[in-house]
Amino acid sequence: MKALLFERNLPRFAASRLLSTIGSGRGAAVGPLRLTDVDTPIPPDLDWHVLRPTLSGICGSDLATIDGRTSRYFEDIVSFPFVPGHEVVGVLDGGGEDHAGTPLPPGSRAVVEPVLGCRPRSIVPECPDCAAGDHGLCGNTAFGTLPPGLQTGFCQGTGGGWSTAGLVAHRSQIHAVPPGMTDEAAVMIEPTACAVHAVLSAPIQAGDTVAVIGAGTLGLAAVAALHHLVAPETPCTLLVGARYDHQRRLAGDLGADVVVPADHLARAVRRHTGSLSLGGRLTGGADVVFDCVGSAASLDQSLSMVRPRGTVVLMGMPGRLKVDLAVLWHREIRLVGAYAYGHEPAGSPPEQGGPRARRPEGTTHGIRTFDLAIDLVERADLGRLVSAAYPLDRFEEALAHAGAAGRRGAVKVTFDLRSRKGQP
Amino acid sequence: MSPRPGFVLEVDRSTPPTLFWHGERFTLEKLPEGSRVVYAPEPRQPLADPVGAIRHALDHPHGDSAPLRDLLRPGMRLTIAFDDISLPLPPMERPDIRQMVIEEVLDRAASAGVDDVELIVALALHRRMTEAELRHAIGDRVYDAFAPNGLLTQHDAEDPAALVHLGRTEQGEDVEINRRAAESDLLVYVNINLVAMDGGHKSVATGLASYRSLRHHHNPETMRRSRSFMDQHHSELHSSNWRMGRLIAASGIRVFQIETTLNTDTFPHQFGFLQKREWEWGTKDRLGYLGLSQVLDRTPPRLARQVFHSIRAPHRMTSVQAGEVEAVHAVTTAEVWRQQGVAVEGQTDILTMGLPYISPYNVNSILNPILVACLGLGYFFNLYRGKPLVREGGVVIMSHPTPWEFHPVHHPSYIDFFEQVLSQTTDPVEIAKTYEESFATDPWYVHLYRTGHAYHGVHPFYMWYWCAHALSHLGAVIVVGGHAPAVRRLGFRPASSMADALEMASDVVGRSPTLTHLHAPPILMADVQ
Numbered sequence: 001m002k003a004l005l006f007e008r009n010l011p012r013f014a015a016s017r018l019l020s021t022i023g024s025g026r027g028a029a030v031g032p033l034r035l036t037d038v039d040t041p042i043p044p045d046l047d048w049h050v051l052r053p054t055l056s057g058i059c060g061s062d063l064a065t066i067d068g069r070t071s072r073y074f075e076d077i078v079s080f081p082f083v084p085g086h087e088v089v090g091v092l093d094g095g096g097e098d099h100a101g102t103p104l105p106p107g108s109r110a111v112v113e114p115v116l117g118c119r120p121r122s123i124v125p126e127c128p129d130c131a132a133g134d135h136g137l138c139g140n141t142a143f144g145t146l147p148p149g150l151q152t153g154f155c156q157g158t159g160g161g162w163s164t165a166g167l168v169a170h171r172s173q174i175h176a177v178p179p180g181m182t183d184e185a186a187v188m189i190e191p192t193a194c195a196v197h198a199v200l201s202a203p204i205q206a207g208d209t210v211a212v213i214g215a216g217t218l219g220l221a222a223v224a225a226l227h228h229l230v231a232p233e234t235p236c237t238l239l240v241g242a243r244y245d246h247q248r249r250l251a252g253d254l255g256a257d258v259v260v261p262a263d264h265l266a267r268a269v270r271r272h273t274g275s276l277s278l279g280g281r282l283t284g285g286a287d288v289v290f291d292c293v294g295s296a297a298s299l300d301q302s303l304s305m306v307r308p309r310g311t312v313v314l315m316g317m318p319g320r321l322k323v324d325l326a327v328l329w330h331r332e333i334r335l336v337g338a339y340a341y342g343h344e345p346a347g348s349p350p351e352q353g354g355p356r357a358r359r360p361e362g363t364t365h366g367i368r369t370f371d372l373a374i375d376l377v378e379r380a381d382l383g384r385l386v387s388a389a390y391p392l393d394r395f396e397e398a399l400a401h402a403g404a405a406g407r408r409g410a411v412k413v414t415f416d417l418r419s420r421k422g423q424p
Numbered sequence: 425m426s427p428r429p430g431f432v433l434e435v436d437r438s439t440p441p442t443l444f445w446h447g448e449r450f451t452l453e454k455l456p457e458g459s460r461v462v463y464a465p466e467p468r469q470p471l472a473d474p475v476g477a478i479r480h481a482l483d484h485p486h487g488d489s490a491p492l493r494d495l496l497r498p499g500m501r502l503t504i505a506f507d508d509i510s511l512p513l514p515p516m517e518r519p520d521i522r523q524m525v526i527e528e529v530l531d532r533a534a535s536a537g538v539d540d541v542e543l544i545v546a547l548a549l550h551r552r553m554t555e556a557e558l559r560h561a562i563g564d565r566v567y568d569a570f571a572p573n574g575l576l577t578q579h580d581a582e583d584p585a586a587l588v589h590l591g592r593t594e595q596g597e598d599v600e601i602n603r604r605a606a607e608s609d610l611l612v613y614v615n616i617n618l619v620a621m622d623g624g625h626k627s628v629a630t631g632l633a634s635y636r637s638l639r640h641h642h643n644p645e646t647m648r649r650s651r652s653f654m655d656q657h658h659s660e661l662h663s664s665n666w667r668m669g670r671l672i673a674a675s676g677i678r679v680f681q682i683e684t685t686l687n688t689d690t691f692p693h694q695f696g697f698l699q700k701r702e703w704e705w706g707t708k709d710r711l712g713y714l715g716l717s718q719v720l721d722r723t724p725p726r727l728a729r730q731v732f733h734s735i736r737a738p739h740r741m742t743s744v745q746a747g748e749v750e751a752v753h754a755v756t757t758a759e760v761w762r763q764q765g766v767a768v769e770g771q772t773d774i775l776t777m778g779l780p781y782i783s784p785y786n787v788n789s790i791l792n793p794i795l796v797a798c799l800g801l802g803y804f805f806n807l808y809r810g811k812p813l814v815r816e817g818g819v820v821i822m823s824h825p826t827p828w829e830f831h832p833v834h835h836p837s838y839i840d841f842f843e844q845v846l847s848q849t850t851d852p853v854e855i856a857k858t859y860e861e862s863f864a865t866d867p868w869y870v871h872l873y874r875t876g877h878a879y880h881g882v883h884p885f886y887m888w889y890w891c892a893h894a895l896s897h898l899g900a901v902i903v904v905g906g907h908a909p910a911v912r913r914l915g916f917r918p919a920s921s922m923a924d925a926l927e928m929a930s931d932v933v934g935r936s937p938t939l940t941h942l943h944a945p946p947i948l949m950a951d952v953q
Contacts, residue, residue, distance in 0.1 A: 264843045271840055276868045 003038040003163030004395055006065065008080040017068030024063050025403025028396045031066055035393060038083065041159040041168045044145060045122075048168045049096030051110060054418045055183040055389065056161030057087030058402040059191065060216070060294075061317045062153075066399060071319040078154040079147035085161025085415070086114035086153030089177060089186035097171045099368075109177040111189045112161075112169045113370050114152035115340050120170035121146050129342075133366065136197070136340030151340075162392065164417050175370050178378065185383030187414055188221070192382055193373035195221035198315045198338030199230055200345075200372075202288050208236040209285075211269050213262070213301055214292035215242030215251045216405065217385060217412050218315050222290050224380035227255025229372065239272060239286070241265025241301075244406045254380055269305045280304060281327060287311070294318040303327045303335075313338050341369030389416035427466035430766025430948055431701070435459040440702045442941055443713075444778030444922075446905055447791065447825045448728035449720050450713070451778070452702075453922045459939040460772065462813075463701055464948035467687035468763050470740030474521075478528045481682065481744045487751025492529065492680060495610050496536035503608040504529055505544045505579075505632060506562070509553050510784035511616040512686055513945075515560065517736040521684050523563035525614045525744070529682075530566065542604055543570050545578040546613070546631030549638065549873070549880035550785070551834050552578045557788070577604075581634045581880065582870050589636075590675045593667040597640035599675075602632040606677055615683040619807075619947060620654040620760045623683045624753035625669020626662065633668075635864055635882060640664055642885075644852035647892040652806040654949050656757065669749060682746040683756040686739040687763060688946035695735075699946060725827070732781045733788050761809075761949065768813065768950045773937035774929050775814035776922075777804045779824040780945055785879065785887065790831040793910040794838050794846075794887050796824050801901065802890025804942055810952040813940055817899040819929040821922070826906030826914075833877055837869045841884035842913065850915035852892040860885050899932040 009032045016031025040050060062084050064070045088111060095106040104110065117135030118126035121144025129137035142148035149155020152167060159167030177186045199222055204210060210226060212219050219240070226238050240251040241262040251259045260268045270277055275284035285307035291298045294316025300323055302312040308331040315338050328335060345366040377383065387410035390398035395415070402413035433439065441452035442461055455461070471477045482492040489495075496502065506522045509515075526543070533541055543562070545553055558576070559567045570576035579602050580586050588603040605611045605628070613631075615623045630638065640646075641664035649660035656662040673679065691698045695716070697709035705713070720728055743759040745752045783791060783799040791799065800822040805812065814820060830839045845859050860882060863869065869881025894901075901916040902925045908918040919925035929937065942948070 258844065260843055260847075264840075267840055268844055270868060271844065271862070271866060274867055276871060 001038060001040060001163070001165030002035055002392055003083045003159070003165050004033050004392060005036050005038065005081045006084055007032045007034070013068050016066060020067035020069065023400065023403050024067055025399035025401070027068070028066055028399040031068070033066055033084075033395070035395060038159075038163065038165045040165045041157070043168045047171050049171065049174065050093050050166050051088065051090040051112060051169050051174075052093055052166045052417075053085065053088050053090040053161045053163060054109070055089050055187040056085040056415045056417060057187050057191065058398065058413050058415070059087055060218070063399065063403055064317060064319070067403075069319055074150070077141045077148050077150045079149050079156035082149065082154055082156050083160035083163045083167070084153050085163065086112070086151045087187055087190040088112045088114070088152070088161035088167065089183050089189075090161075090166070092174075093166070096174060098174045098176050099172050102176065104174070104176055109183075109186065110174045111177055111186050111370075112152055112167070113173045113175060113193070113341070114190065115173075116141055116146060116149050116151055116155055116158070118144070119172045133343030136342045162395070162415055164392065175374065178374060181378060182383050183418070184386040185377050185381075188377050188382040188385060188412065189370065189373050191217050191412070192221045192225070192377050193341040193369045194218060194315070194338070195225045196229065196372045196376060197341040197344065197369045198222060198290060198313050199225040201336070201338055202290070202313050203311055204230055204234055204236055204288055206234050206236065208234075208287035209269065209273050210236050210238050211265060211286040211289045211305055212238065212240045212256070212292060213265060213289065213298050214316060215240055215247035216292065219290070219292035220247070220250055220254055220385060220411060221382060222292055222315065223251050223254045223256050224376060224382060228376055228379055231255070237272060239265065239268050241268075244409070246409050247406060247411070250385070250411070266301065266305045273307070282307070285310060288313065290315055292316050296321040296323050299323050303333060306333055308332060309334070311336060341373070343368055344372060385411040386414055387411050389414045391416060427468050430465040431463045432766065432768055433461040433463065433701070435461060440705075442943070443698070443702055444776070444823045445780040445945070446778055446823045448725065448732050448781045449825075450717060451823065451905075455776075455941060456926070456939060459941060461941045461943050462766055462768055462948060462950060463943045464688050464946040465763060465766065467689035467699075467739070467946075468742050470687055470742055471744070474524060474741045474744070475528065477741070477744050478525055481746040482528060482532065485680075485747025486745055486755060487748025489680065489747035492612070492746065493532050493536060495678070495680060496533055496538050498537035498539070500538055500609040501540045501607070502533055502538050502610050502612070503542050503544060503605050504612045504614065505546045505602075505605055505628070506614040507616050507631070508545050508547050508550050509557050509561070509787045510550060511622065512618045512737065512739065513782055513784060513787070514690070514735045514737045515787060516686075517738055518560065519563060520561050521616050521686075521741055522561045522614050523566065525682055525684065526562055526566055529612055529614070541575065543576045544602060544605060544632070546627065547579045547581070548631050548633060549581055549635065549883050549886070551873070551877045551879045554877065579632055580874055582874050587634050591671055593671050595667060597664060597668060598636050599629065599668045599671050600634040600637040601628060601672065605632050606675070610678050610680060612680045612682065615681070617683050617685050617756050617760055619764070620656070620757050620949065623681075623756055624656065624662065624665065625672075625749055626665040627681065627749075628672055628679055629665045629668035635880070637668070639864075642889060644856050644889050644892040647852075647889045648896055650893065652808050652812070652893070654806060655809045673749075679749055680746065681749040681752045682744065683752050684741050685743045685756060685759040685763065687742050689739045690737050690946045692735065692738055725825075729781065729790070764947055764949045765951050766948050768940070768952050771811055771815040771952060772813060772818065772940035773815060773933040774819045774821060774926070774939040775805070776821045776939060776941045777823070777944070779804070779822050785883070786831070786834070789834045790829055792830045792835055792838055792842070793826050793828065793914055794842060794884050796822070796826045796906075797914050797916070798887040798890045800824070801894035802887065804944065805894040807942065807944070807948065808950045808952050812897060813942065813950050813952055814898065816897050817932070819900045819902060819932050820894065820898055821902045821904060821919075821925045821929060823904040823922070824906055826903055826910050828907050828910040834879060835884070836872055836878050837863055837866070837881040838879070838884040846913050846915075850895075852889050852895065855885065855888060900929065902928055
């Protein structure tokens, strides 16, 4: 069985970082990632199950890791060597149970909710965040029975999705794939859950102007989430800045009200909000801006187009950024991060209807983000965002493609682990 | 020797290639045999004594008007309004006609003891002129006498305190114009009538009006029913302005109209070949063309633009008339047609045109894609009387680089119009219905119009509406040598060469179409029989 293994190797790390300056993902050939034989991980106990990945996505955070651009903040919450891949759909070889305790027969398809919080780590009692259902905020990702690792795909002990050997997942991480849902759609559940969490945590009010910067996977999923989960109950106007034609087309299809080239978003926000412009910044601006890029330029752009006391939601994974925060201070802008998922608080009373208002019977934490994401992927047909699938042995091409996805007309690039043809 | 009239050439095997403007460049195109090329009349002899002619006009008014000196008296309030930077094209060598006329009017006002005199640039919704542009238009003496004292202002169509609503026409059109002009004892309007469309009641009813007033005739429906803008009697744009002008007169506002016409001596002697018919080019013309073309091929577009916009045209005044608006304008229109009219027999399947670097709305600026469309379909297409040069369902082929480029100071709302409106629809009616009001009332555009040098937020809409008649009339619009994405955004088809364009046109008009080339500038107007 083969897997792509990411090792701690400083010379290769440096070489990868150097080559990534040519283009994201281009350093894969010389970096710390290599294709190697691995054994299937052994489940630590009966609460763990083996999942054979069928399709596994390449995320922006994976690319940042391979490019050597990841913040050193993460050093203590990953463990080497690890098999990347946290956007995973696969098959439970021996069956198992999902997060709700529902039995799943052998051969069942499932997706992994990759956060490795207190429960997979057998930490009792759970930390307050896990206890509250916000396992994405778990502070124990370096402790317990597992090696450090904030998620499956960054942890030595679990394996990851870029592997034909499989990975192990705690039952609390397992979500059954609905019958009829394609693998392409299922692999979009994890990134969609990130978008759902970010969108539902934003303080959007009826009549607000909401801007989304970036229309890659996260940005487009955010557009779908805003359109399907927020707008029906809280009508708002959604403006999207997208760099490439296909992204603009998809953003419009997914429900954006106004779609413009990325460098025109501030102009569109200005016009829509009736603001004036002063020194490149708006006097008014959008009520909420989702930065789905996470670069200094995108954050600067976000701050330039959000209204005083508005909110910038940082969805794209940032590193160390150099940004002038005078505007944030002066205009009392709220800058909030949005990482992963957990449970989303129920919003309005159930009788008002709408997705945000639904509170499943018997739950104490609100709605599980992954449940909302599964529903959204189906409703918005987000499987269409999967543009390419590569076998593992063409990982260099795959990563280069993912690193240039927008330019090459793609959105989500994946590893296809279903076909044995061409597989090592 | 009297100047030769306009001419329609039928292209045969011996006809040399035809010159096409292509923005800040030129091309020579070999047109198919049997094509027609419409050439402008040669420049008429200018008035030998323009100042004397102006004095005569002021003393011998047309229509129901007393001579200017009899309208002036001590203690009165006199306002002189004049055309803005959009006229003439290209800007003329000094002294500008406006300077000559205004100096004469001011001399008479001074002689009559009139102290309360103000000058207003009739901007409508155009950009404010710079000091240098104003000095060029009215001369340093007038500028220095009025501007420092706040007596030279630029019409502000967004200042409620500076506007007065005079009422509505019988068709419900609001007439709202500049308060100072309306409350003066005498309003003198100084025109440069470059084409037949200019002047008449349009001077005050448009040049000194507000958006509230302008929207009644600057809309797709009116534009479509103006056939053409150059033919006042078949132009709904003019009908509306005439209704407004008569209401202005009925409101007690006394307008003393001064209109002037120019000859078509458009380019300095270095560009002499542009004024000639190709088969009459001498060695000097050929060398001039080749030398200039080679230099331009090596010149960065921005520098080429600067060079062309520094051109000052040698055109000279051919007539001046003053007095009552309608009577004056009738004489002016006849003078314009005398200079520019060319009789053309019948319509054509394909109309070709080479678009130059300049239009009324990009003097010292960039001819952005919207202005390219307006210059071709709003202006050149409408240079006719009778019928359009091109038949209904025919094709217009325009030659212009059409860069995706905008002047950020002059055309801010154009940028958003191009990106946010034309990306959704190119239908003028839909555009008007869905987007116009939000642009017209956008506080940022209003601010830039009032305090900077920006065209009003609604101005790109008007440019698109100018195209409305052509857009509904034509089967296709093809742009040769244009930046393909920009051309497509306009809803037109890009072609890499004239041969390509003709091939593409054959899909619309068949394999053996008739073709007519509008050889302008110099400006001409086709009297299509």
